[in-house]
Amino acid sequence: xxxxxxxxxxxxxxxxxxxxxxxxxxxxxxxxxxxxxxxxxxxxxxxxxxxxxxxxxxxxxxxxxxxxxxxxxxxxxxxxxxxxxxxxxxxxxxxxxxxxxxxxxxxxxxxxxxxxxxxxxxxxxxxxxxxxxxxxxxxxxxxxxxxxxxxxxxxxxxxxxxxxxxxxxxxxxxxxxxxxxxxxxxxxxxxxxxxxxxxxxxxxxxxxxxxxxxxxxxxxxxxxxxxxxxxxxxxxxxxxxxxxxxxxxxxxxxxxxxxxxxxxxxxxxxxxxxxxxxxxxxxxxxxxxxxxxxxxxxxxxxxxxxxxxxxxxxxxxxxxxxxxxxxxxxxxxxxxxxxxxxxxxxxxxxxxxxxxxxxxxxxxxxxxxxxxxxxxxxxxxxxxxxxxxxxxxxxxxxxxxxxxxxxxxxxxxxxxxxxxxxx
Numbered sequence: 001x002x003x004x005x006x007x008x009x010x011x012x013x014x015x016x017x018x019x020x021x022x023x024x025x026x027x028x029x030x031x032x033x034x035x036x037x038x039x040x041x042x043x044x045x046x047x048x049x050x051x052x053x054x055x056x057x058x059x060x061x062x063x064x065x066x067x068x069x070x071x072x073x074x075x076x077x078x079x080x081x082x083x084x085x086x087x088x089x090x091x092x093x094x095x096x097x098x099x100x101x102x103x104x105x106x107x108x109x110x111x112x113x114x115x116x117x118x119x120x121x122x123x124x125x126x127x128x129x130x131x132x133x134x135x136x137x138x139x140x141x142x143x144x145x146x147x148x149x150x151x152x153x154x155x156x157x158x159x160x161x162x163x164x165x166x167x168x169x170x171x172x173x174x175x176x177x178x179x180x181x182x183x184x185x186x187x188x189x190x191x192x193x194x195x196x197x198x199x200x201x202x203x204x205x206x207x208x209x210x211x212x213x214x215x216x217x218x219x220x221x222x223x224x225x226x227x228x229x230x231x232x233x234x235x236x237x238x239x240x241x242x243x244x245x246x247x248x249x250x251x252x253x254x255x256x257x258x259x260x261x262x263x264x265x266x267x268x269x270x271x272x273x274x275x276x277x278x279x280x281x282x283x284x285x286x287x288x289x290x291x292x293x294x295x296x297x298x299x300x301x302x303x304x305x306x307x308x309x310x311x312x313x314x315x316x317x318x319x320x321x322x323x324x325x326x327x328x329x330x331x332x333x334x335x336x337x338x339x340x341x342x343x344x345x346x347x348x349x350x351x352x353x354x355x356x357x358x359x360x361x362x363x364x365x366x367x368x369x370x371x372x373x374x375x376x377x378x379x380x381x382x383x384x385x386x387x388x389x390x391x392x393x394x395x396x397x398x399x400x401x402x403x404x405x406x407x408x409x410x411x412x413x414x415x416x417x418x419x420x421x422x423x
Contacts, residue, residue: 050092303327
């Protein structure tokens with residue numbers, strides 16, 4: 001299927017594209033040989049099972065689409081160059097991520113693009129720094145991993161921004177009491193910590209229920225959560241209370257268990273999700289789990305596209321994924337393009353030089369995720385979060401975009417936060 005690809009080049013890309021146009025006299029081969037100097041090879045690592053399987057599948061498809069779009073662009077420019085994407089897989093656990101990175105580095109690879117949870121990134125960080133491999137990461141947002149000068153560049157904002165966004169949503173919903181159930185890992189603790197730190201006046205967060213990320217049975221945790229909710233409801237109206245689920249795809253097991261009649265308090269209050277469980281397939285359709293989420297006003301946040309710049313590409317990505325993209329895919333699409341541009345410079349290929357090149361390109365790049373400007377730690381400075389709710393039509397439950405919270409850095413830790421409802 002032919003489609004128009006809309007590109008969002010930075011000034012540097014414009015210069016590079018002009019250079020590529022002079023390659024137009026070289027014919028483009030019908031078959032790629034991957035054996036000459038005209039082929040740029042980019043490497044991606046994605047989870048394909050476990051609690052990260054659904055986001056990993058979208059990340060892989062986005063990586064492939066970006067590669068295809070770059071090749072279309074090169075053909076359009078009459079260039080003899082092409083790009084090959086090599087995909088590796090891992091599980092959802094941290095050790096699997098480390099093994100996948102090691103295997104690529106043993107082959108001499110010095111830069112990898114991948115979907116990594118914060119726990120996975122925490123595990124591979126020391127190896128990446130000591131062995132000289134640059135990680136272009138999506139999926140990790142823990143502020144504890146925002147470290148200047150390391151070999152990690154993250155193409156999404158850290159969770160200090162998500163904390164500001166969810167606080168804005170709760171203000172719109174008149175929520176005053178928050179009760180977390182969260183993964184007992186670096187990501188869960190960091191997100192809950194910064195949400196607590198940024199709560200607006202009049203909001204209170206209870207001590208969280210922390211579950212082992214490897215658990216498959218949630219009855220003990222939900223018994224504790226049900227008791228906490230019951231205590232809060234003695235003094236607060238149910239419409240002002242939310243359970244804050246800081247989870248990945250285990251949200252399905254949690255809600256399936258929460259629907260049981262013995263948890264009488266869990267059915268009385270709102271439920272709020274986060275970017276880790278946004279677009280979980282289990283919360284759509286006609287299942288009992290989807291019905292529970294719908295009946296309890298489940299709303300969640302996901303990084304959104306900067307559609308004023310890249311509406312065509314956003315729509316193409318949505319079509320390829322057969323549904324709303326996970327928010328991290330936008331940063332990944334930009335990361336693949338930026339990695340491609342760094343190779344066009346034809347400079348040094350060590351991690352430090354690549355880091356400098358990619359940071360320079362990112363700081364003037366306006367793409368699908370918005371302005372890609374990096375802070376000292378190598379994370380995106382601005383963030384755009386879409387608010388999602390659930391709607392039911394003809395017995396089928398689907399996600400509906402309720403609005404967007406945009407966050408811009410005003411210097412240091414000062415941010416401008418603006419909510420734009422969909423009306």
